[in-house]
Amino acid sequence: xxxxxxxxxxxAQAAFWITVGFTVSGAAIAVFPRNILYNVLGLALALSxxxxxxxxxxxxxxxxxxxxxxxxxxCIAIVFAIMLSRPLHLETPKRAIPKVALGLAASAVFxxxxxxxxxxxxxxxxxxxxxxxxxxxxxxxxxxxxxxxFEVISLVLLVAIIGAIVTAGFSRRLSS
Amino acid sequence: xxxxxxxxxxxxxxxxTSLPFLSMAVIxxxxxxxxxxxxxxxxxxxxxxxxxxxxxxxxxxxxxxxxQYQTEWFSSGNFNVAFGYYLDPLSLLxxxxxAVIAFxxxxxxxxxxxxxxxxxRYYAFQSLFAWAMMNxxxxxxxxxxxxxxxLVGLASYLLIGFYYEKWSxxxxxxxxFVMTRVGxxxxxLGIIILVIGFGNLGIPELNTAGASHSIPQQLITVSALLIxxxxxxKSAQFPLLTWLPDAMEGQTPVSALLHxxxxxxxxxxxxxxxxxxxxxxxxxxxAALAIGTVTMILASTxxxxxxxxxxxxxxxxxxxxxxxxxxxxxxxxFAGVYHLTTHAGFKALLFLCSGIFIHxxxxxxxxxxxxxxxxxxxxxxxxxxxxxxxxxGVFPFSGFFSKEAILGVxxxxxxxxxxxxxxxxxxxxxxxxxxxxxxxxxxxxxxxASSDSGHHEPSHDEEHHGYIxxxxxxxxIILAGLTLILGLFFEHPLQGFISGMLGHGSASVLxxxxxxxxxxxxxxELLLALGVSAGLFGIALAWFEFGRKDSSRTGFLxxxxxxxxxxxxxxxxxxxxxxxxxxxxxAGLTSLFTKNDRRIIDGAIDGICFFTExxxxxxxxxxxxxxxxxxxxxxxxxxxxILFFLV
Amino acid sequence: xxxxxxxxxxxxxxxxxxxxxVLQRRNLIGMLISVExxxxxxxxxxxxxxxxxTPDPVVGQIIALFVMGLAAAEAAxxxxxxxxxxxxxxxxxxxxxxxxxx
Numbered sequence: 001x002x003x004x005x006x007x008x009x010x011x012a013q014a015a016f017w018i019t020v021g022f023t024v025s026g027a028a029i030a031v032f033p034r035n036i037l038y039n040v041l042g043l044a045l046a047l048s049x050x051x052x053x054x055x056x057x058x059x060x061x062x063x064x065x066x067x068x069x070x071x072x073x074x075c076i077a078i079v080f081a082i083m084l085s086r087p088l089h090l091e092t093p094k095r096a097i098p099k100v101a102l103g104l105a106a107s108a109v110f111x112x113x114x115x116x117x118x119x120x121x122x123x124x125x126x127x128x129x130x131x132x133x134x135x136x137x138x139x140x141x142x143x144x145x146x147x148x149x150f151e152v153i154s155l156v157l158l159v160a161i162i163g164a165i166v167t168a169g170f171s172r173r174l175s176s
Numbered sequence: 177x178x179x180x181x182x183x184x185x186x187x188x189x190x191x192x193t194s195l196p197f198l199s200m201a202v203i204x205x206x207x208x209x210x211x212x213x214x215x216x217x218x219x220x221x222x223x224x225x226x227x228x229x230x231x232x233x234x235x236x237x238x239x240x241x242x243x244q245y246q247t248e249w250f251s252s253g254n255f256n257v258a259f260g261y262y263l264d265p266l267s268l269l270x271x272x273x274x275a276v277i278a279f280x281x282x283x284x285x286x287x288x289x290x291x292x293x294x295x296x297r298y299y300a301f302q303s304l305f306a307w308a309m310m311n312x313x314x315x316x317x318x319x320x321x322x323x324x325x326x327l328v329g330l331a332s333y334l335l336i337g338f339y340y341e342k343w344s345x346x347x348x349x350x351x352x353f354v355m356t357r358v359g360x361x362x363x364x365l366g367i368i369i370l371v372i373g374f375g376n377l378g379i380p381e382l383n384t385a386g387a388s389h390s391i392p393q394q395l396i397t398v399s400a401l402l403i404x405x406x407x408x409x410k411s412a413q414f415p416l417l418t419w420l421p422d423a424m425e426g427q428t429p430v431s432a433l434l435h436x437x438x439x440x441x442x443x444x445x446x447x448x449x450x451x452x453x454x455x456x457x458x459x460x461x462x463a464a465l466a467i468g469t470v471t472m473i474l475a476s477t478x479x480x481x482x483x484x485x486x487x488x489x490x491x492x493x494x495x496x497x498x499x500x501x502x503x504x505x506x507x508x509x510f511a512g513v514y515h516l517t518t519h520a521g522f523k524a525l526l527f528l529c530s531g532i533f534i535h536x537x538x539x540x541x542x543x544x545x546x547x548x549x550x551x552x553x554x555x556x557x558x559x560x561x562x563x564x565x566x567x568x569g570v571f572p573f574s575g576f577f578s579k580e581a582i583l584g585v586x587x588x589x590x591x592x593x594x595x596x597x598x599x600x601x602x603x604x605x606x607x608x609x610x611x612x613x614x615x616x617x618x619x620x621x622x623x624x625a626s627s628d629s630g631h632h633e634p635s636h637d638e639e640h641h642g643y644i645x646x647x648x649x650x651x652x653i654i655l656a657g658l659t660l661i662l663g664l665f666f667e668h669p670l671q672g673f674i675s676g677m678l679g680h681g682s683a684s685v686l687x688x689x690x691x692x693x694x695x696x697x698x699x700x701e702l703l704l705a706l707g708v709s710a711g712l713f714g715i716a717l718a719w720f721e722f723g724r725k726d727s728s729r730t731g732f733l734x735x736x737x738x739x740x741x742x743x744x745x746x747x748x749x750x751x752x753x754x755x756x757x758x759x760x761x762x763a764g765l766t767s768l769f770t771k772n773d774r775r776i777i778d779g780a781i782d783g784i785c786f787f788t789e790x791x792x793x794x795x796x797x798x799x800x801x802x803x804x805x806x807x808x809x810x811x812x813x814x815x816x817x818i819l820f821f822l823v
Numbered sequence: 824x825x826x827x828x829x830x831x832x833x834x835x836x837x838x839x840x841x842x843x844x845v846l847q848r849r850n851l852i853g854m855l856i857s858v859e860x861x862x863x864x865x866x867x868x869x870x871x872x873x874x875x876x877t878p879d880p881v882v883g884q885i886i887a888l889f890v891m892g893l894a895a896a897e898a899a900x901x902x903x904x905x906x907x908x909x910x911x912x913x914x915x916x917x918x919x920x921x922x923x924x925x
Contacts, residue, residue: 801921
């Protein structure tokens with residue numbers, strides 16, 4: 001927030017909505033085109049937009065992490081998967097209209113539901129709110145109060161890595 | 177339990193009635209391999225029982241009333257089941273009889289069963305039998321009585337089917353077990369009705385209530401008739417009488433025990449045990465009288481045609497039991513019990529004598545025994561003749577006195593038909609028993625030459641004068657002595673003893689009937705003469721046909737082949753039962769059960785399986801393999817649910 | 824800056840878009856991309872709440888970090904499953920994966 005305090009509110013609003021536009025259009029590109037590469041690129045765009053929104057929400061650190069982990073790692077991993085499974089060379093079946101319609105209906109219902117939950121709820125901010133957004137505090141908390149969660153997440157990541165290697169690598173050896 | 181050492185009566189009761197069970201357990205668990213030791217343990221245990229029974233009898237002979245020990249077994253609501261001992265003259269007398277007969281039979285078996293591979297097992301079962309019977313006798317409540325009643329049935333099943341590898345033996349055991357069970361179902365139903373209607377199963381309570389008519393009349397009649405079913409099954413009364421002749425598959429000493437003091441006597445004993453209760457229901461008494469009469473006549477006729485020495489006595493047991501039931505049903509409490517006592521003595525005697533013959537000649541056929549020189553075995557021949565005389569009711573043997581008592585009771589009945597039936601029964605009894613005696617003692621054409629040359633005589637001589645023979649002969653002699661004195665010297669003491677109980681009880685009225693038969697038309701002397709002459713006429717008839725030098729030895733019945741056949745086939749009762757079994761049980765019930773099993777139970781299970789499978793098939797379309805449809809339904813459902821709860 | 828509801832609506836929109844992708848894409852990788860989108864929408868929610876409501880803004884950020892970690896793990900596993908599936912069936916069309924059809 002402090003980052004944008006010097007900018008006038010109008011400009012800030014404009015920047016915000018531009019970011020939102022990037023995010024939404026990136027999400028649309030990630031979902032609608034049938035070429036998988038466009039999807040990945042759209043995802044990267046949407047994730048970057050979300051990183052921008054994090055900036056607007058006041059967390060420089062999380063925005064950086066978003067770029068690092070999602071745009072940098074996850075998207076690249078998906079690109080790798082695309083290259084390894086060569087979906088580009090496979091048939092791209094025609095859209096099944098009923099399926100798309102049903103999916104649209106379901107997600108529309110879900111959108112209406114969640115949006116109305118958001119709008120209908122009376123959100124009450126906490127009475128006393130700390131203003132400490134520093135990275136030091138996050139690091140401190142991660143290593144003290146949330147250490148167990150931190151460790152468990154590390155373990156989950158480790159298991160995921162090993163599991164990924166096993167499913168992707170060993171099955172090849174077993175099947176061949 | 178701390179009262180145990182201080183009370184000799186209780187101590188004797190507990191010891192006497194539980195030692196045989198202990199011996200059975202010890203034999204079955206520890207000493208099966210050692211035959212000598214097993215038999216000694218068993219005989220010692222039953223000896224102790226005998227001693228304590230005699231002690232109790234002597235100690236309590238002048239007791240003012242019944243002695244009762246009981247402890248609560250379990251209670252349900254306000255219904256208590258007591259478990260305990262009930263010592264009154266009847267149970268003391270019966271306890272003594274059981275102990276004496278069981279003891280003598282076990283001693284006898286030392287000889288009879290010598291060398292049998294199942295010797296230890298035999299003694300274990302004998303102990304079980306004695307234990308069950310003695311506990312049944314002194315049971316304080318009907319439920320306890322029923323439990324030991326069933327144990328008696330179990331023990332006799334085990335002993336009848338002792339040679340279980342023999343088909344006919346195992347069949348006979350099964351038959352005895354199942355047929356008595358048929359009656360026991362009725363017995364148990366009767367007990368249940370009593371529990372529901374009366375709420376107390378104590379024997380003294382039942383008797384008091386019966387005598388004072390404090391139970392509704394219908395309840396008494398229904399439960400008494402049902403309990404009578406138990407008597408019919410156990411004491412082999414009509415129509416459940418055919419199991420007893422088949423029970424001959426057991427060893428002869430077992431038959432002796434079974435026929436005299438234990439198994440079949442249990443039914444009559446139970447009848448007399450709750451006699452005041454029964455006598456409160458004239459309908460049940462009349463039914464019992466009719467059943468006893470039919471049984472007696474039927475069984476006597478059957479005994480007239482068989483050549484199997486044991487079967488003759490088996491039929492005679494049935495007919496004598498019928499006579500006892502008649503006596504009891506006619507209100508002759510003492511007569512019935514007295515005949516039960518004397519019959520136990522002379523029937524055991526007859527069986528044990530037959531056992532010696534069978535053991536020596538390895539056959540049951542009286543003609544062969546006679547031909548091979550049965551009369552050379554002097555002791556059993558004489559003793560058997562004594563037994564047969566008692567059975568025929570000849571003075572001065574014990575049967576005479578008890579039979580006279582019964583005839584006196586029957587004469588006191590309003591209808592004379594019962595008396596005539598009793599006299600016919602006496603006649604037939606004398607006829608068939610002396611038919612047997614003459615077959616053995618006076619064989620046609622003398623003793624056969626093969627036996628004269630004595631190809632197996634030496635071995636017999638050795639055997640008969642050794643340990644084995646005397647083990648068998650001594651009990652026989654004792655029993656013969658008992659048969660002689662039991663009537664002559666003990667009628668009045670016994671009468672006083674037994675009647676004492678009823679005098680203390682509340683049914684003394686019932687006794688009056690038979691003590692004064694003169695009041696009912698027939699003089700006592702005339703009755704006596706009638707009874708004796710019936711017996712003597714039967715003996716004379718038997719002598720005329722079988723005993724005299726140039727007699728035909730076929731019997732007058734052989735002139736009527738169809739009647740012979742009727743008697744020989746037990747009045748077609750077995751065939752009838754077999755047919756009934758085939759049609760009612762196998763064709764009817766069993767097929768119904770089979771159908772029930774196949775159609776209903778299997779069908780139900782198949783149906784459950786079918787519906788499960790069909791349901792699975794029906795719902796498997798949800799598993800379309802289209803993951804996204806599942807997800808779609810989930811998302812849609814979640815959205816709709818959120819909207820639903822929001823609005 | 825802007826209200827909480829703005830962010831919530833944006834996040835709901837992104838989530839529904841991701842849901843639509845998951846529901847109608849036949850390409851497994853496309854579905855995975857949509858799932859990532861949904862996760863980010865949820866994360867955006869966390870961050871919005873963190874910005875406007877919570878007493879301690881550190882907590883929301885930590886949760887967002889954890890979600891990112893989980894998403895990374897999910898992506899790794901998902902991609903390897905896709906690879907294994909591709910090797911088995913020579914296709915990453917989800918409608919072909921019907922071996923357990925009832």
